[in-house]
Amino acid sequence: MNESADKKKYLDSLFHSFGQQYISSDPIQLVKRFDNPEDQEIAAILISALAFGQVSQILKAGNMVLSLMENRPTEYVMNLDPSAALRHWKKFYYRMVKHSDMLRLLWVLKSIKYECGSIGRWVLGNYRKTDIHLGITWARCVEQMKISDRKLWKWPRSRGIGFNHLLPDPSKNSACKRAFLLLRWMVRKDEVDLGIWEGLPTAKLLIPVDTHIQRLAFNIGLTNRRDLSAKTAMEITTELKKFDSNDPVKYDFALCRLGILKMCPKKRNLFKCKTCPIFEICRL
């Protein structure tokens, strides 16, 4: 068996081993709390925007946001009154993100829903067949959201970078993990991902690169890069396309579990590594 076929065999096996039963270790669990796709897409945008830091902290912040929205995301957004909400949300903050940053995002989502009916339809309207990856599509969406915010938000704004931080922009050079995570959740469909933004091609997703994915991808030779940049995301995705050209990002959830669940140590460790499902293709 050649090296590439070997990698595919082990990665496919890893993909099949880490499914639905592992979502309790992932923020997507908060999105899957809802059955209605309209609630799911709003929850997904908010939870992915907060998906920085440790999973336990993300879950805490995400739970607080959803409970401030009375666990009815669509209804809450459509009836949002910023003057009342600013008082109600006063105690919310998550690292650099303040209550008014979250409410500005909700206000923008409300305007999109009024105009397009669903956020998925709006994203699809921003997709061009010439987009070589969906990061380009999402960059258009981010630009429009920032323009809407400047035009429509009439209430006080918190100081700092909180609002911009909620909307990572793939047109910059960073890996934009949270944007690509949102797209993975919404565009792929299987027992983990929701696939409710129909019409967008899974082949054009980019892998959400965080420290776990960068390290695992390095270990198995999908990249030699050590940084969390757009280039690293593209390089890893290009390699994964050799194993599934239509759905390269399907390996993300399983690979990431090895890091999140501390199954892969930072340095090769014979005790842990001998039970690793991708031991045979690890080059450390």
Ligand code: SF4
């Ligand atoms: S063999 Fe060890 S270092 Fe390599 S991916 Fe598996 S756990 Fe990580």
